[in-house]
Each structure stands twice: as C-alpha cells, then as structure tokens.
Amino acid sequence: ATGTMGEVPEGSPQAPLAVLSKVELRVSCKHLLDRDTLNKSDPCVLLLMQSQGQWMEVDRSEVIKSNLNPVFAKIFTVDYYFEEVQKLRFEVYDSHGHAEVGTHDDDFLGGMECTVGQVSSCPLTPGSPAGTIPWLTPLASQIVAQKRVTKPLFLKYGKFAGKSTITVISEEISGNNGYVELAFRAKKLDDKDLFSKSDPFLEIYRIDDDRSEQLVYRTEVVKNNLSPIWEPFKVSLNSLCSCEEKRKLRCVVWDYDSRGKHDFIGEFFTTFEEMQKAMGENKVQWDCMNPKYKLKKRNYKNSGVVVLLDLKIHRVYSFLDYIMGGCQIHFTVAIDFTASNGDPRNSCSLHYINPYQPNEYLKALVAVGEICQDYDSDKKFSALGFGARIPPKYEVSHDFAINFNPDNDECEGIQGVVESYQSCLPKIQLYGPTNVAPIISKVARVAADEERTKEASQYFILLILTDGVVTDMADTREAIVRASYLPMSIIIVGVGNADFTDMQILDGDDGVLRSPKGEPVLRDIVQFVPFREFKNASPTALAKCVLAEVPKQVVEYYSYKAFPPRCPQTRNAPDANLGSPQ
Numbered sequence: 001a002t003g004t005m006g007e008v009p010e011g012s013p014q015a016p017l018a019v020l021s022k023v024e025l026r027v028s029c030k031h032l033l034d035r036d037t038l039n040k041s042d043p044c045v046l047l048l049m050q051s052q053g054q055w056m057e058v059d060r061s062e063v064i065k066s067n068l069n070p071v072f073a074k075i076f077t078v079d080y081y082f083e084e085v086q087k088l089r090f091e092v093y094d095s096h097g098h099a100e101v102g103t104h105d106d107d108f109l110g111g112m113e114c115t116v117g118q119v120s121s122c123p124l125t126p127g128s129p130a131g132t133i134p135w136l137t138p139l140a141s142q143i144v145a146q147k148r149v150t151k152p153l154f155l156k157y158g159k160f161a162g163k164s165t166i167t168v169i170s171e172e173i174s175g176n177n178g179y180v181e182l183a184f185r186a187k188k189l190d191d192k193d194l195f196s197k198s199d200p201f202l203e204i205y206r207i208d209d210d211r212s213e214q215l216v217y218r219t220e221v222v223k224n225n226l227s228p229i230w231e232p233f234k235v236s237l238n239s240l241c242s243c244e245e246k247r248k249l250r251c252v253v254w255d256y257d258s259r260g261k262h263d264f265i266g267e268f269f270t271t272f273e274e275m276q277k278a279m280g281e282n283k284v285q286w287d288c289m290n291p292k293y294k295l296k297k298r299n300y301k302n303s304g305v306v307v308l309l310d311l312k313i314h315r316v317y318s319f320l321d322y323i324m325g326g327c328q329i330h331f332t333v334a335i336d337f338t339a340s341n342g343d344p345r346n347s348c349s350l351h352y353i354n355p356y357q358p359n360e361y362l363k364a365l366v367a368v369g370e371i372c373q374d375y376d377s378d379k380k381f382s383a384l385g386f387g388a389r390i391p392p393k394y395e396v397s398h399d400f401a402i403n404f405n406p407d408n409d410e411c412e413g414i415q416g417v418v419e420s421y422q423s424c425l426p427k428i429q430l431y432g433p434t435n436v437a438p439i440i441s442k443v444a445r446v447a448a449d450e451e452r453t454k455e456a457s458q459y460f461i462l463l464i465l466t467d468g469v470v471t472d473m474a475d476t477r478e479a480i481v482r483a484s485y486l487p488m489s490i491i492i493v494g495v496g497n498a499d500f501t502d503m504q505i506l507d508g509d510d511g512v513l514r515s516p517k518g519e520p521v522l523r524d525i526v527q528f529v530p531f532r533e534f535k536n537a538s539p540t541a542l543a544k545c546v547l548a549e550v551p552k553q554v555v556e557y558y559s560y561k562a563f564p565p566r567c568p569q570t571r572n573a574p575d576a577n578l579g580s581p582q
Helices: 237-241 272-278 291-296 319-324 360-375 413-427 437-451 473-483 501-506 539-547 550-561
Strands: 021-030 043-051 054-060 071-080 087-094 108-115 148-154 160-172 178-187 200-207 213-218 233-236 248-255 263-271 284-287 305-315 328-336 380-386 388-390 395-397 410-412 458-466 488-494 526-530
Touching (some): 021 043, 054 071, 071 213, 087 160, 178 200, 178 237, 178 272, 200 237, 213 233, 263 272, 263 284, 272 284, 319 550, 328 360, 328 437, 360 380, 360 413, 360 458, 360 539, 380 388, 380 413, 410 413, 437 473, 473 488, 473 501, 488 539, 488 550, 526 539
Parallel strands (some): 328 380, 328 458, 458 488
Antiparallel strands (some): 021 160, 043 054, 043 087, 087 108, 108 148, 178 233, 178 305, 200 213, 200 248, 284 305, 380 410, 388 395
16 A cells, blocks of 8 residues: 555665655657658657666657657656655657557667656666667756756667657646646638648647746647537646646647648637636637738638637645645554463563563554644544453453443543553453454444535544454455445554564555455555564654555545535635645
8 A cells, every 4th residue: 555655675664755746747859760661750758667676667658640859748747756766768669559669679769768856877777678778877867956858869779869859848746736627629710621621639838937838738630620629638737837827828720730740720829817717608719810821811810719618627635735624533543452462461472561661562553643643633542452351241342442431432642542551451351363344344434424424524544453364354355345435544553473464465555455245445545564664663664654645545535525625725716826725
C-alpha cells in the first residue's frame, strides 16, 4: 500500500518520501530523422523512469502523422520528490501503429536522459532497447530547476541523431486543485479542400508571461464537416491558464492534412474568465478569424464561428481541505492478547511491562497515536483487545474494551490507552486464536453509521497490533472488502519476530485484495508493516511509514462518494486565484 509514496529499501527504517508536488512535462522535437520512404516519420514519445536500476515505461504520447517537428499534445505528469534523484528517459520512435511503438531499432529516432529535479552526475545505466548511449552528463538536465530543457537526441552507441533535438518544458502543479471540462463546436468554417469539405481540428494554446505559447489541448479531427462538434475534454486549470482567469488563450482551427501540412482556417483569443460565461444554459461564441483574409478582403466577416457549448468546473479537494472543513479522524487501536505473545509476567513476553523501556506494543501505539490525536478534537480513542479470556466468565473475546466498559470503549488520549492497556493485563488470560475480522467489522459498523450522514465529518483509522498471522484470513479478507466502501483505513503492525509473509496478502501492493468470493476491494485501505524494520529508528519513522497513505485514502473515499468538505472555501465561480485555500 505504498503506492506512489516511495518504497522502503530493504533493511532500512526510512519512511516513504512524501510527494513534494506533481510536475507536468510538455514535449516537442525538431529536425527528427525521416525514416519513411514516401512520407515523413510518424513520431511518438515514450517516457521511462528508472526504478531500482530498471527502466520502466511510465506513459507515451499520441502519434503525430508525417511530422519532423512535432509538438505533442500529451502532457506527462510525474511525482516530484525533492529529496530524491529521479532519472527520466525520453525515447522517440517512428510509429507504424500504436502497438508496434518501440519494437524495432530501425524505428528509433533518438533518446535523451535527464533528471526531474537535481543536478546528477550518476554513472550511465546500460540496457536501453536502443543500446547504451551517453545521454546523462555531469550537467544533467534540471527539468524542474530550468523549466525548459533542450537537448540533442542520440541514437545507440552515442551517435547523434542528425540535428534532432528534444525540448521538455516543466511546470509544478502543487497548487492545482481542479480541472475544467469543455465542449466545443464550430459553424460554417471555410472550406479548404478542393473535392471535399475541410477536416477541422482545434488547438488551444496558453500564452505565458514571456509571450511563449504552450499547447494545452488538441482535439480529434472531424472528417469532411464544416460545422464539426468535437468530443468534450478535460484539462487541469493549471494547464489551461496557470490558475489565472485573465491569462490570454489562443485557439486555432486547422484543416487536417495527412502529410502534416495542415491548412490554417482561423483563430481567436479568449480567457478562462470569458469561457465561464458558458456555464449552465449559456453558450459563448467567437468569430474564427484569418488575419490575412481580414487585410485582403473588404467584406470579410470571419472564417466561421466557434461555440463553447458547455463548461464544467470540477474542484479536486485535498486532505487539508477536508481537515480544515471539520473532518475528524477517529482512532481505534486493537491489541493482540493471544497466548503466543508469552506470559506478561515473563520478561521475554511481548506484553512484559518494563518500567524502564516500553515494549513494542506501546512503542507502536504511541508513535502512531500521537500523530492521529492531532486530528481528533475530543482526543478520545477507542481501545479494544482480541484473543483473550476476559472476566467475569473468562470466555474468549475477539472485540472487548480494554477499559472493560462495554458501553464506552474510549480512553482519554494516548496516555489513557496506555494506562488501560497496562491495567488490563493482570485481569485477562492470554489465549487465542488470532481473529481480527470481528474488530474490523465492529469499526466498520460505526463507520457505516457515519456514512449515512452523507458528510465528510468523520474518518476512521483502525490500528491493529498483532504478533502473528491472522487465523481467520478468509473472514478478514471479506471484512476488508466491505470496509473499503466505508470511511476507514486499516493499519496493521506486526510485533515480534514471527514470519509475517502471509500478512502481505492483506496489503494491496502486490495485487488487488479480493474476498474469498473474488470481489475486489474498492480502495486499497490496508497498510501492513513489521515493527522490527523500525526497531532502531525514531518513532516518527514508523508513524510516517504507516500513515503516509492515509491522506490519499481519505481523499479517494470522499471523491468516490462525491462528498465535498463540510465548509469548503469556494465560491460559485473560482476567483482569479484558483489555488488551494490557505
């Protein structure tokens, strides 16, 4: 369940790196090699990222037909970690159909390697499909730092790909919190074709402060139609206008040509502020103008009209938006009191209370609980136990309150949980088996009641501390699948030196967790960590690791339910600053 939050190296207690921000990368090329006999090359760019010494394809651009100077509409998005050198590789291929991209050396038009953020002088890594090439120099491309990087493309064996160059433009989108959905059509466009009607497509460019233009979106081509209706599309507010409503946008309509020589039909200028007039039942339209015709033709009116049929703004909320809106994090701890822990009176027991040194249960409880209590206004934690015989009848229970108050299992803060834990040990008999499904289901029932409020008011975190593999694995998987539809996350910390291999199945990293009947989880809500990996680390390292995914899980749940923050700091329409609330 580490997702994109980074991985913990084997044998290291380091917590996953937090994503500093996301970075959008725009790619263009010039003077590409011409691999085709009759037409020009049909280029496509592959983005690869290095992970544990291996190059993995992250994404690929669209194919641009018959063009040696392509500007790709595809925007690559990568997570940016300030603390980490992240190596990227861009490879350009002449495509003969999407499935065949990157399969033949003959189609390789060149590659370039760089880092996302920091200057790197790391040794070259062989193993490219096109061979070892000297793409990375001691002055490696600092994409984030330089904003714009232009480098030559290399073929295999260090050979220059003629005069070919690749340009990568980066933009941080850490402040972006939404996207917009646009639906355009045009009417009565000029006919540029001799024997048929024009094949129009629309391009939108953002004009930056330095007057350069960045391609935001390119629509599909509508064949043989002077009044095309283009498919609706979504772009981030950051891409469209840098989250500034008054930033100028240039929109261009072209007549598509299969040889890459598209005919200019017309253009118009607008802003996101003006576009917003198309919200609701309203529509906005612009004259599509050809400046040359305007100068030459006395009665020239336009080369057609472009209409914005609809505009929808979609706000993307962050974890902080929900917390600042009043969402409380309710923390429940469940402690394993099975006999395999050893007699608490024996110093070898995992439950032994040493007056000078807290045991592993207490260390894990305090490390995680101290973070969670800052997000819970009443600072009251539910504390449960499982796998013990409890008074008065000394029957086995798998979901008892460790304060022995069945009507109120909450303790006052972390210290209250610690005191209840220590006072309950002499009163119970450690037994078994290790069944955790009852406690997951118990918390899920409370979360289900909360869900019915249809508000982002409470999210539940269940911390399970156990010394062994769960006995009721089938029931646990079923309970987790049910819980994935509710406002809750589950953190399991393995205490002691047992073999926890079978517990990894509950953590969705290696695949999707499924119920015994085959139903997949809606969300990955389980994080499993063996405490021994953090035995010699600071308490904060464990807390960072197990809680790293909680913000993402909170946002995923409320996004799935379409629940906004209870007190979102938004207006009916975004103002000139479309960033997150402070």
